[in-house]
Amino acid sequence: MHPAEKYNSIRRIIFSGVHKHGFDEALKWLESTYRSQLDPKHYRGLKAELAFYRGYGKELQLTVAGDMGEHADFSGLYQGQICRFDVTTNLAYKDFSTYEPFMGEGPRYKIALLNQSSFEVIDVLDLAFKPCTDCGGHLIPCVALLGQNYNRHGEAQWSNDQLLMDVCTGCQRYFERNRFTTTGMLSPQEVFDSLDDNEDSASAITALQDHVLNAYKYFRPEADANLMALAEHSYNVTERDGGGYWAFRMVFKNKAVAAELPDEIECPHEV
Numbered sequence: 001m002h003p004a005e006k007y008n009s010i011r012r013i014i015f016s017g018v019h020k021h022g023f024d025e026a027l028k029w030l031e032s033t034y035r036s037q038l039d040p041k042h043y044r045g046l047k048a049e050l051a052f053y054r055g056y057g058k059e060l061q062l063t064v065a066g067d068m069g070e071h072a073d074f075s076g077l078y079q080g081q082i083c084r085f086d087v088t089t090n091l092a093y094k095d096f097s098t099y100e101p102f103m104g105e106g107p108r109y110k111i112a113l114l115n116q117s118s119f120e121v122i123d124v125l126d127l128a129f130k131p132c133t134d135c136g137g138h139l140i141p142c143v144a145l146l147g148q149n150y151n152r153h154g155e156a157q158w159s160n161d162q163l164l165m166d167v168c169t170g171c172q173r174y175f176e177r178n179r180f181t182t183t184g185m186l187s188p189q190e191v192f193d194s195l196d197d198n199e200d201s202a203s204a205i206t207a208l209q210d211h212v213l214n215a216y217k218y219f220r221p222e223a224d225a226n227l228m229a230l231a232e233h234s235y236n237v238t239e240r241d242g243g244g245y246w247a248f249r250m251v252f253k254n255k256a257v258a259a260e261l262p263d264e265i266e267c268p269h270e271v
């Protein structure tokens with residue numbers, strides 16, 4: 001049997017023991033029969049899961065998750081939200097990228113970290129994104145694809161700037177971090193303007209999406225390994241006389257954080 005299957009089947013047996021005979025009995029089985037069949041890391045992991053379930057099962061309305069493939073040991077209710085919990089004894093083993101593919105679908109991820117005998121609940125976003133010093137929200141790296149550069153004589157420079165910024169999920173402000181200058185990385189509006197007028201709207205949308213996805217693939221390693229979104233700098237008309245405001249408008253959001261990010265953030269005309 002594959003070690004993961006072995007672990008899953010022992011885990012199933014132990015938790016069904018808990019449900020039928022209680023924690024003390026199940027822990028006895030674990031020690032007497034199953035401990036020798038588990039490596040130390042999995043044994044510690046299962047003990048931690050049992051301790052979490054025992055200590056917080058009622059309070060957090062925990063349900064034992066059946067499938068370990070999604071990095072969730074339990075589901076439950078935390079601060080009024082349905083969450084998935086992954087139990088661990090060491091945060092150093094935990095990496096945002098292993099949760100990322102499963103995020104955006106289903107409930108949020110929390111990590112239950114066992115310290116001595118108590119648990120600390122940590123949001124998975126904390127693994128990758130620093131807290132905002134003003135509001136405590138998460139700072140999410142985002143790149144704005146700006147329009148073509150012009151010099152002070154109004155001559156096109158055939159280059160575009162891109163702005164790396166952190167967008168706060170709490171106060172919804174942005175903090176500039178870095179600026180890139182590239183050739184050929186057009187803004188979404190410039191891509192749209194360059195499309196053939198005969199092109200139907202479906203293929204225009206596909207062309208824009210391709211451009212944005214390619215830009216994301218390029219900038220994620222280049223700008224920040226945890227880059228999560230792309231934006232454009234655009235003017236939004238709100239008044240009949242043309243009055244409005246400038247904003248960074250999101251053109252791509254990684255689904256792992258899409259629900260946390262604003263759709264746009266007001267900003268100056270000059271950025």
Ligand SMILES: [Zn+2]
Nearest residue numbers: 071073086087
């Ligand atoms: Zn786990």
Ligand SMILES: [Zn+2]
Nearest residue numbers: 132135168171
């Ligand atoms: Zn903030």
